[in-house]
Amino acid sequence: MQQIIETIASTPISETRFAGEDVRYCSEYESLEQQLAKAGSLHDNEQPDWEVVRDGSLALLTTQSKDLRVAAWLSWSLLETSGPAGLSSSLRMLNELCENHWTTLHPVKVRTRIAALAWLISRLENANPLQLLSDEHPLVNALQNLHKTLANQLGDQAPDLQPLCRRLESASK
Numbered sequence: 001m002q003q004i005i006e007t008i009a010s011t012p013i014s015e016t017r018f019a020g021e022d023v024r025y026c027s028e029y030e031s032l033e034q035q036l037a038k039a040g041s042l043h044d045n046e047q048p049d050w051e052v053v054r055d056g057s058l059a060l061l062t063t064q065s066k067d068l069r070v071a072a073w074l075s076w077s078l079l080e081t082s083g084p085a086g087l088s089s090s091l092r093m094l095n096e097l098c099e100n101h102w103t104t105l106h107p108v109k110v111r112t113r114i115a116a117l118a119w120l121i122s123r124l125e126n127a128n129p130l131q132l133l134s135d136e137h138p139l140v141n142a143l144q145n146l147h148k149t150l151a152n153q154l155g156d157q158a159p160d161l162q163p164l165c166r167r168l169e170s171a172s173k
Contacts, residue, residue, distance in 0.1 A: 009096035
């Protein structure tokens, strides 16, 4: 699984379009949105099937589109299914996508990209630090690298990951 995640950022969707097509209106994307909506439902106690989210996100990112929304969903689903190791590898993938392929990624609009990243960051900020920590996986380093890359790409609009990094560093002591 980790090897698949690491190749997402370096393997193009096609020879002519690294990032493929925008999948916002495809049925697979909408299916993932429906799974994720379960987490915020006031009337339904059913939780998302994180394995379905993980597998669907992997399929979209490897065969149809390099989409930051889908990459954010993959990152959270990997935390839910594989713990800190999965999250660390997906953050490295996100960093590589943003650092090396920023101009071709989906969504095209910067504010939608920021919203996708903010979706993930808000969940990480609200997560139990013990859920995020592991001695074997350099999660803080992956977050710091992503912070630097996003600052380079977005300037003042970049989400600030430093408070989360500090919180994790202090929780690990």
